[in-house]
Amino acid sequence: MGDERAVKTLDHQENNVARDALESKQSFVMKCGGSTLAALPDSFFEDLKQLQASGIQPVIVHGGGPAISENLEKLGIETEFVNGLRRTTEAVLDVVEMVLAGSINKQIVRRIQQSGGRALGISGVDGALIQAQPVANAAEVGWVGDVTYVQSSIIEGITAMGYMPVIAPVGVDANGQRYNINADTAAGAVASHLGTDRMIVVTDVPGIMKEIEGTKQVLPVVTVQQIEDMIASGDIYGGMIPKVKAAVGCIQGDVQEVVIVNGSEPKVLSRVLQGETIGTRIVR
Ligand SMILES: Nc1ncnc2c1ncn2[C@@H]1O[C@H](COP(=O)(O)OP(=O)(O)O)[C@@H](O)[C@H]1O
Numbered sequence: 001m002g003d004e005r006a007v008k009t010l011d012h013q014e015n016n017v018a019r020d021a022l023e024s025k026q027s028f029v030m031k032c033g034g035s036t037l038a039a040l041p042d043s044f045f046e047d048l049k050q051l052q053a054s055g056i057q058p059v060i061v062h063g064g065g066p067a068i069s070e071n072l073e074k075l076g077i078e079t080e081f082v083n084g085l086r087r088t089t090e091a092v093l094d095v096v097e098m099v100l101a102g103s104i105n106k107q108i109v110r111r112i113q114q115s116g117g118r119a120l121g122i123s124g125v126d127g128a129l130i131q132a133q134p135v136a137n138a139a140e141v142g143w144v145g146d147v148t149y150v151q152s153s154i155i156e157g158i159t160a161m162g163y164m165p166v167i168a169p170v171g172v173d174a175n176g177q178r179y180n181i182n183a184d185t186a187a188g189a190v191a192s193h194l195g196t197d198r199m200i201v202v203t204d205v206p207g208i209m210k211e212i213e214g215t216k217q218v219l220p221v222v223t224v225q226q227i228e229d230m231i232a233s234g235d236i237y238g239g240m241i242p243k244v245k246a247a248v249g250c251i252q253g254d255v256q257e258v259v260i261v262n263g264s265e266p267k268v269l270s271r272v273l274q275g276e277t278i279g280t281r282i283v284r
C-alpha cells in the first residue's frame with residue numbers, strides 16, 4: 001500500500017460551474033435542527049416537495065444533537081458541551097458519524113420520499129464535500145472542525161440529477177481525519193460556498209426572541225450589530241449562538257438574508273420564500 005498520508009490536498013475543482021448552474025435557478029439552503037426533526041409535520045415535507053416540483057432547489061443540512069446525546073448515553077459514553085460545541089473524543093466521533101450520516105440522514109431522506117419528493121443523502125465526508133480543519137480550541141473540544149472548503153460541484157451534480165441533497169455535518173481533511181461540525185456552522189458554510197441568496201434555519205422556537213416590557217416577543221428583523229449586543233447581554237444564549245454566528249458569517253458574503261423559523265408553522269418554507277414576515281430575518 002502507498003503512503004496515504006502523502007496525499008495532502010483535496011479536490012477543489014469546478015465550483016464556479018456549480019455556482020453558475022445553481023444561480024440560474026432559485027435555490028436555498030435549509031438547516032434543520034435536531035430539536036425539531038421528530039416533530040416536523042408531514043405538511044413540512046409536502047411543502048418541500050412542492051417547492052422542488054416547482055423548480056426551486058432546496059439544499060438541506062441537518063443536525064441531530066439530541067439523538068447523538070441519547071445514543072452516547074445508551075453506550076455509557078460521557079458527553080459535554082464547551083461553548084455550544086460537543087467535546088468530541090474518538091469514541092464520541094464514532095457515534096456522531098453513525099447517528100448523523102446514518103440514522104438521522106436516512107430518516108430525513110425517507111420522509112422527503114414519502115411526501116413524493118426526491119432526496120439523496122450524503123455526509124460531508126463523501127466526495128470530500130465538507131473539508132475541515134481543527135477548531136482553534138481543539139485542545140479543549142477534541143475532534144471538532146471548522147469548514148475550510150465546500151466542494152459545491154457535488155451539490156450541483158445531485159440537484160442536476162433532480163434530487164435534493166441532504167447533508168450530514170461531518171467533515172474530512174486531506175489526511176482522512178473526520179471532524180464533528182456544528183450543523184449551523186456547516187449550513188452557513190454550504191450557503192456561502194454555493195452563493196445562495198437565502199439560508200432558512202428551522203428550529204423549535206418562532207425566531208429570535210427578546211423580552212420587551214415584560215413579554216417575550218419575536219424580533220422580525222435583526223442586524224449584525226443587534227446580534228452582537230444580544231449575545232453580550234445574554235438575550236441570545238446556548239443553541240441560538242452558533243445559529244446567529246453562522247448567519248453573520250454568511251451574510252457577509254453573497255447570502256442576502258438568513259431567516260430563523262419554527263418548523264411547525266404551516267408551509268413555513270414557501271412563506272419565507274414568498275417574502276412573508278415570519279420568524280426572524282437577519283440582515284446586514
Ligand atoms: N434569544 C433567543 N430566542 C430564541 N431562542 C433562544 C434565544 N437564545 C437562546 N435560545 C435557545 O436556542 C434554542 C434553539 O437552539 P437548539 O436547541 O440548539 O436548536 P436546534 O436543534 O434547532 O439547532 C431554543 O430552543 C432556545 O432555548
Ligand SMILES: CC(=O)N[C@@H](CCC(=O)OP(=O)(O)O)C(=O)O
Pocket residue numbers: 032033034035062063064065066068084085086096144145169180181182183184239
Ligand atoms: C461540534 C458539535 O457540537 N456538533 C454537533 C453536531 C450536531 C448538531 O449541530 O445538531 P443540532 O443542530 O441538532 O444542534 C453535536 O455533536 O451535537
